Amino acid sequence: MQPAELSAVDLVAAIRQGDLTAVQCTEAFLERVARLDGSINAFLKVDREGALATAAAIDARRKAGKPLGALAGLPVAVKDALCTRDLPTTCASKMLAGFRPPYDADTVARLRAADAVIVGKTNMDEFAMGGSNENSAFGPVKNPWDLARAPGGSSGGSAACVAADMAPVAIGSDTGGSIRQPAGLCGITGLKPTYGRVSRRGLVAFASSLDQIGPMARSAADCALVLETIAGHDPLDSTSLAADVPRYTELLEQPLTGLRIGRVADHYAAGLDPEVKRGVDEAFAVFEAAGATIHEVELPHAKYGVPTYYLIAPCEASSNLARFDGAHYGHRSNPEGSHRAGSGGQAFESPLVEMYCRSRGEGFGPEVKRRIMLGTYALSAGYYDAYYAKALKVRRLIRQDYLDAFERVDLIGGPVSATPAFKLGEKTGDPLAMYLVDLYTVATNLAGVGGISFPCGFTRGGLPVGFQLQGPALAEPLLLRAADRFQRLTDWHLRRPKQIA
Amino acid sequence: MTKPAATPEPYTTVIGLEVHVQLQTNTKLFCGCSTKFGAPPNTQVCPVCLGLPGSLPVMNRAAFQLAMKAALALECRIAPFTKWDRKNYFYPDLPKGYQISQFDLPFSSDGWLEVVDPKGAFARKVGIIRVHLEEDAGKSMHDEAAGTADTRIDLNRAGTPLCEIVTQPDLRSPQEARAWLNELKLLLVYLGVSDCNMQEGSLRVDANVNLHIPCPDGSVAKTPIVEIKNMNSFRSVERALIYEAARQYDEWQATGAELGTTPKQTRGWDDPAGVTRAQRHKEESSDYRYFPDPDLVPVTVSEAEIAAVRASMGAPPTVLRTTLAERWKISAYDADVLVNQGREIVAYFEEVATRVGEGKVASNWLQQDVLRTLNERGEAIAAFPIRPDALADLIGRVQQGDFDTSRGREIFAEVLASGRSVADVVASLGIAAVGDDELIALCRELITANPKIVADVQGGKEQAAAGLIGQAKKKNPNVNPAKVRQTCIDLIKAM
Numbered sequence: 001m002q003p004a005e006l007s008a009v010d011l012v013a014a015i016r017q018g019d020l021t022a023v024q025c026t027e028a029f030l031e032r033v034a035r036l037d038g039s040i041n042a043f044l045k046v047d048r049e050g051a052l053a054t055a056a057a058i059d060a061r062r063k064a065g066k067p068l069g070a071l072a073g074l075p076v077a078v079k080d081a082l083c084t085r086d087l088p089t090t091c092a093s094k095m096l097a098g099f100r101p102p103y104d105a106d107t108v109a110r111l112r113a114a115d116a117v118i119v120g121k122t123n124m125d126e127f128a129m130g131g132s133n134e135n136s137a138f139g140p141v142k143n144p145w146d147l148a149r150a151p152g153g154s155s156g157g158s159a160a161c162v163a164a165d166m167a168p169v170a171i172g173s174d175t176g177g178s179i180r181q182p183a184g185l186c187g188i189t190g191l192k193p194t195y196g197r198v199s200r201r202g203l204v205a206f207a208s209s210l211d212q213i214g215p216m217a218r219s220a221a222d223c224a225l226v227l228e229t230i231a232g233h234d235p236l237d238s239t240s241l242a243a244d245v246p247r248y249t250e251l252l253e254q255p256l257t258g259l260r261i262g263r264v265a266d267h268y269a270a271g272l273d274p275e276v277k278r279g280v281d282e283a284f285a286v287f288e289a290a291g292a293t294i295h296e297v298e299l300p301h302a303k304y305g306v307p308t309y310y311l312i313a314p315c316e317a318s319s320n321l322a323r324f325d326g327a328h329y330g331h332r333s334n335p336e337g338s339h340r341a342g343s344g345g346q347a348f349e350s351p352l353v354e355m356y357c358r359s360r361g362e363g364f365g366p367e368v369k370r371r372i373m374l375g376t377y378a379l380s381a382g383y384y385d386a387y388y389a390k391a392l393k394v395r396r397l398i399r400q401d402y403l404d405a406f407e408r409v410d411l412i413g414g415p416v417s418a419t420p421a422f423k424l425g426e427k428t429g430d431p432l433a434m435y436l437v438d439l440y441t442v443a444t445n446l447a448g449v450g451g452i453s454f455p456c457g458f459t460r461g462g463l464p465v466g467f468q469l470q471g472p473a474l475a476e477p478l479l480l481r482a483a484d485r486f487q488r489l490t491d492w493h494l495r496r497p498k499q500i501a
Numbered sequence: 502m503t504k505p506a507a508t509p510e511p512y513t514t515v516i517g518l519e520v521h522v523q524l525q526t527n528t529k530l531f532c533g534c535s536t537k538f539g540a541p542p543n544t545q546v547c548p549v550c551l552g553l554p555g556s557l558p559v560m561n562r563a564a565f566q567l568a569m570k571a572a573l574a575l576e577c578r579i580a581p582f583t584k585w586d587r588k589n590y591f592y593p594d595l596p597k598g599y600q601i602s603q604f605d606l607p608f609s610s611d612g613w614l615e616v617v618d619p620k621g622a623f624a625r626k627v628g629i630i631r632v633h634l635e636e637d638a639g640k641s642m643h644d645e646a647a648g649t650a651d652t653r654i655d656l657n658r659a660g661t662p663l664c665e666i667v668t669q670p671d672l673r674s675p676q677e678a679r680a681w682l683n684e685l686k687l688l689l690v691y692l693g694v695s696d697c698n699m700q701e702g703s704l705r706v707d708a709n710v711n712l713h714i715p716c717p718d719g720s721v722a723k724t725p726i727v728e729i730k731n732m733n734s735f736r737s738v739e740r741a742l743i744y745e746a747a748r749q750y751d752e753w754q755a756t757g758a759e760l761g762t763t764p765k766q767t768r769g770w771d772d773p774a775g776v777t778r779a780q781r782h783k784e785e786s787s788d789y790r791y792f793p794d795p796d797l798v799p800v801t802v803s804e805a806e807i808a809a810v811r812a813s814m815g816a817p818p819t820v821l822r823t824t825l826a827e828r829w830k831i832s833a834y835d836a837d838v839l840v841n842q843g844r845e846i847v848a849y850f851e852e853v854a855t856r857v858g859e860g861k862v863a864s865n866w867l868q869q870d871v872l873r874t875l876n877e878r879g880e881a882i883a884a885f886p887i888r889p890d891a892l893a894d895l896i897g898r899v900q901q902g903d904f905d906t907s908r909g910r911e912i913f914a915e916v917l918a919s920g921r922s923v924a925d926v927v928a929s930l931g932i933a934a935v936g937d938d939e940l941i942a943l944c945r946e947l948i949t950a951n952p953k954i955v956a957d958v959q960g961g962k963e964q965a966a967a968g969l970i971g972q973a974k975k976k977n978p979n980v981n982p983a984k985v986r987q988t989c990i991d992l993i994k995a996m
């Protein structure tokens with residue numbers, strides 16, 4: 001039995017029954033990481049020793065007849081934006097190179113409590129800012145389906161490691177599509193839960209009002225398994241939801257008869273790749289065949305989603321990233337080295353200001369700087385009303401659009417991205433083109449609702465095409481059930497990239 | 502440059518204050534760390550108040566309610582809905598790079614606090630524009646002693662709840678400003694909202710001041726508003742304002758500069774030099790890029806919560822002054838002195854007065870003996886060795902005529918020095934009540950020995966009997982002088 005070929009649900013069952021030990025399982029995935037990640041670069045840190053020690057302890061406990069957690073022995077890769085007590089947490093930034101937080105993110109703590117095995121930290125766009133993973137300070141991630149292409153972002157490392165079977169599941173975070181878009185481009189399943197469903201405590205903040213942690217796996221059923229562990233109220237996150245956590249894995253069986261799925265005409269506007277369109281149309285047909293009905297709905301303000309997002313997110317980011325100033329932790333410019341770096345004779349008003357400017361100038365990459373500047377500008381006196389305040393108003397309209405649409409349909413379907421995975425370097429020279437990769441995903445975050453993306457076909461060139469379902473607040477059971485039903489009727493999610501097999 | 506107080510100034514000084522008060526909570530505003538003062542640097546910190554990546558704030562409702570208590574006592578309106586905003590600026594003692602504060606929707610506004618000078622010099626009702634809650638920053642310590650000019654940061658204070666109280670420009674003299682600050686401090690200490698200890702930084706004051714100068718043509722010239730910072734006592738607030746008013750008047754006479762012609766200036770008070778100095782322009786103007794903190798949810802306040810906080814407040818000083826004067830039939834001035842000493846002194850006084858059964862005498866002993874001693878010893882009433890029952894015992898003996906007040910003071914001092922009870926001290930000093938027979942025998946002895954005084958008294962000069970009192974005290978220190986005097990007069994008249 002090849003552990004890498006089993007679903008997370010089956011792995012957990014096999015370990016529980018003693019058909020497979022946690023150590024065997026962990027070793028199998030670590031072996032793939034050792035063999036494949038040199039060409040993919042999905043991991044920033046592999047904790048081989050820690051993972052094997054955890055796995056051995058779980059096996060010992062199982063042998064001794066002691067109780068085991070819900071994810072006992074399951075290897076999990078964690079996006080490097082989540083704090084991990086014993087592992088570096090860098091957000092793929094030079095600013096945090098070598099930083100080890102003194103605590104675990106709530107999600108990581110819940111995973112450990114459930115006896116999951118944390119195998120490592122995954123690559124990402126620096127501070128989760130980007131849609132291609134090319135903004136990592138530690139090199140881009142390659143798409144396992146075509147190593148010349150981007151995996152999407154910002155959770156590109158998490159998506160690629162699952163796509164290449166280097167981990168059965170991974171944790172990502174989604175601020176404007178950062179789970180769903182790379183899941184779509186890498187042919188895996190990714191869920192962005194309702195805002196507040198999973199605690200943000202310990203997730204290094206990019207845009208606090210939009211950030212949400214979620215599972216990425218090969219199937220909706222595996223996502224349900226992981227969500228059951230990581231969802232739940234956290235009294236130490238003021239924005240965490242108090243609602244009870246349903247047994248997602250037990251709510252997958254019900255058929256889709258009578259389910260109303262909305263289709264948005266705007267999703268078919270110019271720019272949608274014909275091969276993506278074909279995959280999406282076929283997915284709608286699958287849902288119809290499963291008993292769902294398709295209805296046209298409108299999200300009239302969704303077209304303002306990208307500009308609205310690119311005001312709100314940078315505004316929050318400009319403040320959230322102010323703490324990375326070199327004074328307390330993270331990168332501090334070395335005053336001796338700064339002469340070599342050269343500042344073109346720039347005059348600073350004080351040594352303190354010089355330390356700030358040099359540390360931040362050296363520590364942050366260009367996209368992070370761009371967004372900090374955008375946000376700082378938009379929040380400045382005289383611009384606040386025209387930019388930030390107006391963006392908040394549009395956000396309310398977008399949220400209302402969703403509320404109105406969900407009066408008429410249960411879920412909204414459509415593409416995740418306008419195109420399949422693009423070539424590395426294709427968009428790096430054009431930030432605006434890069435911002436459009438979030439076209440179909442940002443509105444979900446602005447509305448604070450949930451969305452799931454999963455593969456619905458392949459291009460002739462062999463690249464995965466993703467389908468997205470969005471649901472009302474706390475509709476995760478329905479999102480997971482619909483995606484799971486789709487995956488019972490199709491096998492797109494079972495295809496593996498040939499190049500790395 | 503300070504002008505003689507007696508000369509009336511040819512202008513009106515217009516003053517508004519901004520007061521920052523640390524709340525007396527056990528824990529910080531957005532995390533569970535202790536707020537205790539004086540711990541070793543950086544020992545009362547956690548990921549939240551250190552601003553570590555991924556940390557999130559959670560509001561301390563107890564701190565919010567304590568701030569509400571202050572606002573209600575300042576007659577403010579409590580907003581049913583309020584929110585938290587980020588005030589963004591870079592400084593090493595601000596680890597997140599922003600301070601969580603309140604910008605456009607403070608939790609309370611539109612109140613007032615009146616200060617009445619007990620001697621009648623002024624009575625001023627000062628409007629409160631707003632009271633809002635925010636987190637304190639840490640402390641920067643410039644370590645020049647080490648020769649490296651390093652700055653060391655202590656983040657124990659970071660995240661401590663801080664109330665900012667902003668007044669209308671209603672104060673009209675430096676003396677009023679000082680008196681009003683005293684009244685504010687008294688109120689906040691009475692409520693248990695803050696210890697208002699300026700040395701420990703739990704109360705900080707900035708003042709905005711300008712002058713209104715009546716001109717011969719009937720118009721009023723207004724000088725540019727100046728904000729004064731770095732004042733570390735109420736006395737230095739008064740001194741800084743006196744200095745600044747005179748400085749502004751001189752400047753106006755020299756330049757004629759009026760309000761609106763220059764941007765608002767910030768000046769720092771240099772206490773040893775006794776002058777205000779202009780601060781660098783950079784320190785004055787900042788764009789804080791306020792925006793709502795997305796990590797925190799808005800706060801809603803119900804009428805029931807307001808009522809519960811109000812019910813827990815107890816009597817404020819203004820009310821206590823009136824009730825104390827009425828209940829114990831003491832003067833408004835005496836009530837003011839006692840109330841201004843704080844809640845513990847008032848409680849001490851009331852216990853003594855209750856035991857003695859009279860307010861005036863208790864108030865006199867409190868003011869003349871207890872308060873003076875506390876001042877000398879630099880002690881708080883809680884640590885004062887003479888407890889109310891002991892003082893009441895002593896006063897009772899004086900009232901019974903066992904000995905006079907000056908003898909009572911000696912006993913007071915001895916009780917204080919020895920820590921023994923009043924009865925013990927009285928016994929050890931051989932102080933025992935002098936019986937009537939004993940007294941008469943003593944007086945006869947004195948009369949026989951002093952024919953000159955006897956003749957004077959017989960001649961109508963009763964005051965001459967005072968000459969016998971000193972002699973009587975020498976023979977028996979326990980005699981009551983008034984009794985000696987009266988007994989001698991009675992005996993002489995009966996001769």
Ligand SMILES: [Zn+2]
Binds near residue numbers: 547550
């Ligand atoms: Zn703390």
